[in-house]
Amino acid sequence: MTGELHAWIDESIHAQGPTPGFYLLAAAISDPTSAESIRESLRRLVPRPRRRLHWNSEDHRTRYEIVDVIASTSLTHVIVLAEVEARRQERARRKCLQRLLFELDQRGVTRAWIESxxxxxxxxxxxxxxxxxxxGAISPGFTVTFAKPLDDPMLWIPDAVAGMTLAALRDDNHAWLDQLNGAYELIRL
Known part of the structure; x- marks a missing residue:
């Protein structure tokens, strides 16, 4: 254990039609020394011939397997949510990203990867x-870079957590989020 914390960030959008939808950013926070074993557990779930997991592409069984892997870790999650109209997604992203990076910095995260x-x-x-x-909204030592999900399976986790959160908000399906045993915080803007 290094005492250092890293975060992986992904977005999810549900904004169609004239009614406001949701824009959210989810972050998975971990001690970086734990990340490689988590990556290996996730890679084992990828159906052949695919090369990655993506929440929206997975069947019900695979989603439960993803949740089981995530719930078995010491990861914590921060989710920032804004209501959004389809044409205002970038504005919602900026607001969510500002708040999320502030929250991660406050929790001692020193490095974050955002899905490119x-x-x-x-x-x-x-x-x-x-x-x-x-x-000064975030510490000068807090590094933020971009990564591709094919290169880092840790980005699959916030994708899944975002999907779980949207299922709870849209469909009142809390089954997946409930399995995280409260290891997440949802912040509504």
Whole structure:
């Protein structure tokens, strides 16, 4: 155990039509020395010939297996949620990301990986991180970088937690989140 904490971040969006939907960012927080065994447990769940897990692509059984792996770890999770209209997703992302990075910094996270999107979007996120550093909203030593889910299975975890959260919010299905035994905090903006 290093005493150091890292986080992996992914988004989920449910915003269609004229009514407000949800935009959320989820973070999985871990001691980095535990991450490799978690990655191996997740890789074993990937159905062939696929190369990764993605909550929306999984069947019911695989989702329960993913939840079992996540629940068996010492991971904690922070989820930041905003209501959003389909055309205002980037604004909702900025608000959620600002709050999430602040929360992670307050919990002692020193490094975070955000699932990479397109280069221009990653650049905008990085500019916001620089602004947060400059304003003192997050510590100067808090490093934020981008990663691809094919390169790091730890990014599959916040994807799953985001999916579990949307199931609870949209469908009143709390079965998956309940298995995390309270190892998460949901922050509504």
């Amino acid at each position: 999107r397109q280069a221009a979007q990653d650049r905008r996120d990085q500019e916001m991180v620089a602004s947060l550093h400059g304003s």
